[in-house]
Amino acid sequence: MKTELQHINFLYQTNSQKEYHISLSYQLFGKDLFSAPIILVNHALTGNSNVSGEKGWWKQLIGENQAIDTKKYTVLCFNIPGNGYDDFFIDEYSDFTPSDIANIFLKGLENLNIKNLYAIIGGSLGGGIGWEMLAKNPDLAEIFIPIACDSKTHDWLHAQCLVQQFLLNGNDEPLQKARIHAMLCYRTPQSLNERFQNKFNQEKQKLASEDWLNYHGKSLAERFSLKSYQLMNHLLMNINANEKDLNKITARMHLISVDRDLFFPSSEIKKCFENLKINKNKIFYHEIKSIHGHDAFLMEYEQLDKIIKNIL
Template identity: 45%
Template sequence: MEKLHNIKIENFKFQSGDTLDIDLSYQIFGQPLNDAPVILVNHALTGNSQVCGKHGWWQNLIGPDKCIDTNIYTVLAFNVPGNGYAPTNDNQIKNHKIMSARDIAHIFGIGLEKLKIDCLFAVIGGSVGGGIAWELAALYPKLIEHLIPIASDWKATDWLIANCHIQEAILLHSRNPLADARMHAMTLYRTPESFSHKFKRSRNDTGIFNAASWLNHHGLKLQERFQLSAYKIMNQILMTIDITKDRGNFIDVASQIKSNIHIIAINSDLFFKPEENWSSYVELKSVKENVWIHELKSIHGHDAFLIEFDQLQRFLRPIFSPSKSVKADIPLIHKCA
């Protein structure tokens, strides 16, 4: 595992008005800082800064000679404070309700400033990580060359908020909160078609339906490796994604972002619905030329961004391949390279 580093941020003021000292941990992969273009990778709800390598959650996408090639780029990944991955950030957030996605983007921005990074070649993230990417771009409109939110959105919809509310109720009231919340979440991360394709109403040797056994397995696995406090924090961040809060409408905010915006939706996503992404794309394209949208085709729903790597790499290679990233139709905004 690459070494965990730590940045101390004193007296950080949350949108709620609460003030705390924050330990922001991070890992760096590939080229040393200041030697190559920097790519910031934002982790998803149960993820962390270990984005590549043997135990990396995005190891199929990031690494030597891979789509995001660590022979070429510096890959930086922060841990959301309180996600439980770094010993210094365990239980530092006592009240998860004070947090928002914009707070995390602000904390990441301070971290970048302390690392003396004033230009990012790309910010990429899936699910809540993509929402944080949107928030970072809205806070720092000239910071990012390529903004790449995957299976995500610039806002939490009513549907997403409703499901996060159910998750919160499970986390607060269940006898087995981590396992039960995870089981509920997995039914949203996949689709009915994905379940049918995988299980075909089969049973295991004990007579239990394999669909139920699979959910039990995922619940127990998360219970073994994740913390209840971390789940509450990440769920709270997920339901507070909104780049327009106290700023105006979507076009007012997003049109100020100088980045090339590459939206990647999933046709079967039940969590961040693709229709929302397409609507945002059409609306933004009317005032901003350098915005694109791609759609992963999969029966596997939201989790397709962790499954359909061949499709995902086809969309990303034109951005990250050195011979293609300067194509006329994907302009360099800040010359981060």
């Protein structure tokens, strides 16, 4: 199947009553649309619709003979409007919430005449948007796999996003500074300490860990825009799927956490699982073991591969 960026254009009124001309871009991978079960993959904060292939950010999981096998499934991924991958940007990021993005994705499915999905899979922010979508349309998917995320933004995550917001609103290298702080949320003390062991770079006269953080700050600034990062951080700050509607979801749900996640702690995801389990029997909990924390969903492919293969 061709994987070029395609667009759906429509007028959308946000929950804040602002009207936008939305250019919703997406890519398709694997089998032709409507010739196989459809899996919707929602991307994370700095991700995009390019989930498979040579430059796919989740190519270790999505592709021929991978856990999400493109010889068996049609894989669809929308770009969150404003992520910049399609050169579409949003100036007033606070006009949008994850609920709006869920509405926009649902509108995209409607435009593509997709009434049902085999599965929705999303990591971090992408999983949060998945929760919001199913709260609005509980019969949409047969399977839901939220990874390293919860159905709402809890106080700890909100606080980290607030720090991000302060940094992003600064004048001196805001994107770089925000990314450096974010990396410390995506990883763990054990991960950094074990990797760098206080090694000192004599040439640069700084710790190797500091050099690594600076590299990540600069590299993101080269490929991502400040507007996009502000929007994504704002969305992450405001995940809030309606709790009453979560019990109406008919999909078989598989919640996957990371045991040392500092961003979406496994304890909160486990609590979400326990609360929903009271009224649902098609809900399961899985846990990735990793010292790398939140970013394990982009690193621990052997564990994730096994879990997802068993689910699908």
